[in-house]
Amino acid sequence: MTNSIEEITDTDAMFVIGSNTTENHPIIGARMKQAVRNGSKLIVADPRRIELADYADVYLQLKPGTNIALLNGMMNVILENGLYDKKYIDERCENFDELVNIIKEYTPERAAEICGVKSEDIIKAATIYGEADKAGIYYTMGVTQHTTGTNAVMSISNLAMLCGNIGKESAGVNPLRGQNNVQGACDMGGLPADLPGYQKVFKPEVIEKFENAWRVKLSPKPGLTIPEIFNGVHDGSIKFLYIMGENPMVSDPDINHVKEVLEHVDFLVVQDIFMTETAEYADVVLPAASFAEKDGTFSNTERRVQRVRKAIQPVGESKPDWQILMELMNYLGFEKKYLHPEKIMEEISSLTPSYGGITYDRINNGGIQWPCPDKHHPGTKYLHKGMMARGRGLFMPAEYVESAEMPDSEYPYIFTTGRILYHYHTRTMTGRVEGINEIAPSSYVEINEVNANKLGIRNGDRVKLTSRRGQIETTAKISEIIDENVLFMPFHFADGAANYLTNSATDPIAKISELKVAAVRIEKAK
Amino acid sequence: MNITIDGIQYEIKKNTTILQACKDAGINIPTLCHDERLNPSSSCRLCLVEVEGTKNPVTSCSTMVRDNMVVNTKSKDVIKARKDVLNLIISNHPMECLTCDKSGNCKLQDYSYEYGVAEGTFKGAKRTPKTDTSNPFYDYDARKCILCGLCVRVCDELQGTAAIGIENRGFDAVVTTPYNEGLINSKCVSCGNCVSVCPVGALSPKRQKYRYWENKKIRTTCSYCGVGCQMDLVVKGDKVVDVEPAKDALNNGLLCVKGKFAYKFINHPDRLKTPLIKINGRFEEATWDEAYRYIRKKVNELKPEYGADSFAGLTSARCTNEENYLFQKLFRAVIGTNNVDHCARL
Numbered sequence: 002m003t004n005s006i007e008e009i010t011d012t013d014a015m016f017v018i019g020s021n022t023t024e025n026h027p028i029i030g031a032r033m034k035q036a037v038r039n040g041s042k043l044i045v046a047d048p049r050r051i052e053l054a055d056y057a058d059v060y061l062q063l064k065p066g067t068n069i070a071l072l073n074g075m076m077n078v079i080l081e082n083g084l085y086d087k088k089y090i091d092e093r094c095e096n097f098d099e100l101v102n103i104i105k106e107y108t109p110e111r112a113a114e115i116c117g118v119k120s121e122d123i124i125k126a127a128t129i130y131g132e133a134d135k136a137g138i139y140y141t142m143g144v145t146q147h148t149t150g151t152n153a154v155m156s157i158s159n160l161a162m163l164c165g166n167i168g169k170e171s172a173g174v175n176p177l178r179g180q181n182n183v184q185g186a187c188d189m190g191g192l193p194a195d196l197p198g199y200q201k202v203f204k205p206e207v208i209e210k211f212e213n214a215w216r217v218k219l220s221p222k223p224g225l226t227i228p229e230i231f232n233g234v235h236d237g238s239i240k241f242l243y244i245m246g247e248n249p250m251v252s253d254p255d256i257n258h259v260k261e262v263l264e265h266v267d268f269l270v271v272q273d274i275f276m277t278e279t280a281e282y283a284d285v286v287l288p289a290a291s292f293a294e295k296d297g298t299f300s301n302t303e304r305r306v307q308r309v310r311k312a313i314q315p316v317g318e319s320k321p322d323w324q325i326l327m328e329l330m331n332y333l334g335f336e337k338k339y340l341h342p343e344k345i346m347e348e349i350s351s352l353t354p355s356y357g358g359i360t361y362d363r364i365n366n367g368g369i370q371w372p373c374p375d376k377h378h379p380g381t382k383y384l385h386k387g388m389m390a391r392g393r394g395l396f397m398p399a400e401y402v403e404s405a406e407m408p409d410s411e412y413p414y415i416f417t418t419g420r421i422l423y424h425y426h427t428r429t430m431t432g433r434v435e436g437i438n439e440i441a442p443s444s445y446v447e448i449n450e451v452n453a454n455k456l457g458i459r460n461g462d463r464v465k466l467t468s469r470r471g472q473i474e475t476t477a478k479i480s481e482i483i484d485e486n487v488l489f490m491p492f493h494f495a496d497g498a499a500n501y502l503t504n505s506a507t508d509p510i511a512k513i514s515e516l517k518v519a520a521v522r523i524e525k526a527k
Numbered sequence: 528m529n530i531t532i533d534g535i536q537y538e539i540k541k542n543t544t545i546l547q548a549c550k551d552a553g554i555n556i557p558t559l560c561h562d563e564r565l566n567p568s569s570s571c572r573l574c575l576v577e578v579e580g581t582k583n584p585v586t587s588c589s590t591m592v593r594d595n596m597v598v599n600t601k602s603k604d605v606i607k608a609r610k611d612v613l614n615l616i617i618s619n620h621p622m623e624c625l626t627c628d629k630s631g632n633c634k635l636q637d638y639s640y641e642y643g644v645a646e647g648t649f650k651g652a653k654r655t656p657k658t659d660t661s662n663p664f665y666d667y668d669a670r671k672c673i674l675c676g677l678c679v680r681v682c683d684e685l686q687g688t689a690a691i692g693i694e695n696r697g698f699d700a701v702v703t704t705p706y707n708e709g710l711i712n713s714k715c716v717s718c719g720n721c722v723s724v725c726p727v728g729a730l731s732p733k734r735q736k737y738r739y740w741e742n743k744k745i746r747t748t749c750s751y752c753g754v755g756c757q758m759d760l761v762v763k764g765d766k767v768v769d770v771e772p773a774k775d776a777l778n779n780g781l782l783c784v785k786g787k788f789a790y791k792f793i794n795h796p797d798r799l800k801t802p803l804i805k806i807n808g809r810f811e812e813a814t815w816d817e818a819y820r821y822i823r824k825k826v827n828e829l830k831p832e833y834g835a836d837s838f839a840g841l842t843s844a845r846c847t848n849e850e851n852y853l854f855q856k857l858f859r860a861v862i863g864t865n866n867v868d869h870c871a872r873l
Contacts, residue, residue, distance in 0.1 A: 005777075006754065006777050007777060025752060026752055026753070026754050027716070027718065027752075027754075027783035027784075028754045028756055028777075028778045028781050028782070028783060029754055030687075031685060031686050031687050031781060034687030035684075035685065035687060038684075038687075145872075146872070177753060177754075178752075178753030179752060179753055179844075179873075180752070180753055180844035180845060180870065181748070181749065181750045181751060181752060181753060181755070181844070181845060182753075182843075182844050182845065182846065182847065182848065182851070183753060183844035183869075183870070183871050184753060185844075185847070185848040185851060186842055186843065186844045186846070186848075186851045186869045186871065187869075187871055188848065189842075189848050189851035189852040189855060190851070190852065190855040190859075190867070191842040191843075191844075191851045191854065191855055191867060191868065191869040191871070192867070192868060192869075192871070193865050193866060193867060193868050194865065196855075196859070197852060197855070202865050211859075211860075215856065215860045217860045217861075218863070219859055219860065219863075220835065220836075220859070220863055220864060220865055222836075222865060223865055224836075224839070224864060224865030224866035224867055224868070225839060225866045225868070226868050227841065227868045227869075227870075227872070230839040230841075230866060230868065233839065238833075238836075238837060239837055239838070239839050239866070240829045240833050240837040240838070241825065241826070241829050241837060241838040241839070242838075242839055242840070242841075243838075243839070243840040243841070243858075244840075244841045245840070245841065245842055245843045245846065245850075245854060246842075246843030246844075246845040246846050247841050247843050247844075247845070247869065247870050249841075249870075252870065252873045253873065267825075267829065268825045268829065270822060273799065274792075274798060274799060275792075275795075275797055275798065275799060276797070276799060283803075283805065284804070284805050284821075284825075285802065285803070285804055285805070285813075285818055285821055285822060286799065286802065286803040286810065287802055287818060288798070288799035288800055288801060288802060288803075289799075291750075291792070291793050291798075292747070292748075292750035292847075293747070293760055293767050293790075293793045294793075295847070297846075297847025297848065297849045297850065298847055298848045298849065299748045299750075299755060299847060299848065300755075300848060301748075301753055301754060301755025301777075302753035302754060302755065303755075303777075305755060305777070306848070307748045307755055307757065308746075308747070308748065309747050309748050309750075309847055310745050310746060310747045311745070312743075312745035312747065312760040312762050312767060313762055313765045313766065313767060313793075313794075314765055316793075316794065316798045316800060317798065317799070317800025317801060318800055318801045318802075318815070319798065319799060319800060320815070321850075322843075322846050322847070322850040322853075322854075323847065323849050323850045323853055326850065326853040326854055326857055327853060328815070328819060329819055329822060329857065330853070330856070330857050330861050332819040332820070332822070332823050333823060333826060333857075333861050333862075334861075335857075335860065335861045342847065342849040345849035345852060345853060346848070346849060348852070349848065349849070349852050366775075367775070367776065368755075422716060422783070422784060422785075423717075423784060423785070425751050425752075425785055425789070426873075429792075430750075430751075430789065430792040431785060431789050431792070433791065433792040433795045433797060434788070434789045434790075434791050434792060435663065435791070436662075436663030436664045436717075436733070436788060437663075437784075437785075437788075437789055439663045440663065440711075440717065511872065512872065513872040514872065516873075
């Protein structure tokens with residue numbers, strides 16, 4: 002998030018797109034509902050009529066995969082009606098003319114046609130956003146998990162800059178991060194081209210800095226992303242795979258492909274707290290301690306580095322992941338020892354400029370939001386204050402492009418996936434909590450009543466879903482919140498796993514898979 | 528503005544309640560229905576204080592200070608009024624402290640102790656017994672409910688769900704769901720924020736038995752979504768037995784169903800307890816030394832033949848910063864490849 006969670010309380014307008022916030026980030030969802038009560042306006046765009054839609058001034062039930070058309074349509078209205086922040090654009094942005102050039106083609110009528118919504122609603126949404134003094138945009142995977150995900154994020158950024166909403170309190174561009182420490186995993190260099198703090202491996206001065214610190218020779222060649230790694234196993238170029246705390250046999254697109262990869266790889270190490278569907282394929286399984294059994298830090302969605310504290314001893318002979326990794330490094334001949342995670346953080350802050358002022362002492366109460374370059378810096382509540390991090394904010398307009406796989410006569414339904422309130426990701430944790438399973442025991446597919454009637458499907462019937470990649474059986478849940486010709490499935494469940502159907506086609510820049518749009522057919526199971 | 532509390536003058540900002548002014552002055556006022564995050568409801572009457580010039584005591588939680596106000600918080604009449612309030616509540620409260628889960632962490636118990644109210648003296652009718660045990664995570668016992676309304680207000684004002692309300696009047700008043708259909712059939716999302724604010728044992732988590740004086744609490748960060756709520760793990764022996772939200776944090780004393788109740792995976796019997804090595808298609812238990820040596824052997828076989836770029840690792844958005852840092856360091860500095868990625872795209 003460019004901005005902070007507590008700033009939601011004082012925002013004038015919120016635009017929530019591709020985020021079922023009350024289920025996936027419940028505490029932020031609650032804050033949004035509080036803000037609406039305090040007079041904030043709310044725009045919601047989602048293919049499902051989610052809880053927040055009930056609180057919205059305007060709700061847009063757009064077709065999955067049409068975010069860019071909607072965003073462009075809103076910008077068109079804002080440009081036409083002079084609701085943009087000319088002074089801000091002149092002073093802080095560049096490439097405005099190209100934006101105007103592309104956006105002028107996206108009249109609300111054309112955008113409405115593509116998105117399957119009313120043009121009046123696009124005009125209303127644009128007017129609310131454009132007229133608000135402080136407006137924040139909040140989004141999640143409904144925006145990013147598309148072959149056009151990167152362009153959609155840039156379109157969000159275009160909209161925010163157009164109205165001067167970046168570098169301002171209670172506004173901003175706010176991706177709500179899904180996993181407890183997905184922000185931190187990225188910050189720490191868990192990416193193929195990035196050393197900690199997004200320092201690029203292909204820059205000689207970066208490599209030199211880390212070579213000096215770690216006293217080893219480093220490769221300047223960017224590594225592979227997960228889809229590329231899996232393809233590498235497939236073609237024989239990747240022989241050794243080490244998976245820590247991840248369960249791609251449920252969470253990744255096209256599970257049949259993942260299965261083939263895990264069966265095929267020469268050597269697989271899995272490190273986890275439970276025997277997951279993925280660990281079953283391992284040659285070695287290393288038992289890790291849970292978050293309650295170790296010290297460390299997580300960085301949350303608002304860049305706040307907060308403490309994790311050991312409450313109990315590791316269960317059985319399990320060990321904290323940091324200890325396992327350190328010991329393995331030692332076995333492999335790298336002699337560095339850390340007595341406590343605090344010592345690792347000292348090394349991190351010495352090499353990562355944005356974490357330069359992070360110490361366990363300083364974050365003990367309430368944490369600190371990065372960038373925090375030195376030990377006297379209070380941390381950063383919102384980014385790009387006064388000036389963009391890159392200098393001038395660059396408008397990057399994008400054309401709407403269809404999803405990789407569109408419905409046709411053989412696979413006539415748009416299939417989309419997501420999470421539900423009660424489960425977390427692949428259920429390795431929540432699936433072992435009795436009460437949770439009582440409320441949300443098994444996989445289901447949401448289908449609109451009109452489609453269900455046409456197919457003779459009743460609520461609770463077993464149904465068979467087929468895509469070009471796989472087939473599953475699940476239970477039909479007739480629902481008013483889902484649009485006609487769209488099917489939704491939570492991806493948590495290994496039995497009747499949605500990801501047998503999803504498309505692994507990726508965005509060319511971010512390499513994110515199009516988990517939100519696949520073409521499927523549905524029929525009653527025999 | 529200037530006000531006098533118990534004979535001492537204080538300078539207080541405008542728009543401050545007497546309760547807040549007392550708190551700032553370090554004077555403790557008992558409350559059962561007050562929560563600084565919520566609008567005042569003045570329902571428990573325990574925070575009564577005397578204001579000179581007014582006939583009756585006033586509820587300090589909902590009375591704003593005025594310039595030159597003179598407040599007495601410890602006068603005989605105030606103490607008597609508070610004892611009467613406690614007496615009225617206790618007279619209609621089951622004296623089950625010996626078996627009540629809340630004992631040791633119950634505000635009613637604490638205030639009764641403080642004010643020396645051992646027994647209710649108002650004999651006669653008692654409140655309607657009613658329980659709702661339909662939710663898998665927590666129960667409601669109307670006999671213990673003091674009708675402070677905190678649960679109803681938190682559910683409405685902060686959580687924004689408004690699943691529960693107070694129905695009927697007098698002895699028949701209960702906290703309930705619309706049409707009495709039970710919590711599990713209501714809009715309730717099992718966040719447990721009502722349970723976290725209940726000052727007595729009326730709303731209680733379905734949990735393993737423990738006493739408050741035999742546990743310890745450890746402040747940590749929730750391990751589910753990216754919001755990063757702060758919470759206390761309640762530990763008995765070597766087991767996590769409960770979770771409580773932190774108020775002085777970004778989550779402002781709130782949690783969701785996963786943070787509040789989905790902690791039982793931690794001590795679940797399915798947890799992996801030793802390293803495992805697959806031999807002839809079956810996992811066999813191994814020592815750490817055996818597991819590390821086996822991995823080392825494979826590294827030493829594969830790396831010379833296929834090169835460092837034939838290795839790849841998936842680090843984890845579920846692990847700590849320190850662990851992610853070490854994972855990428857293992858691959859970059861020790862193995863020699865940048866083939867490190869994680870589930871950021873899922």
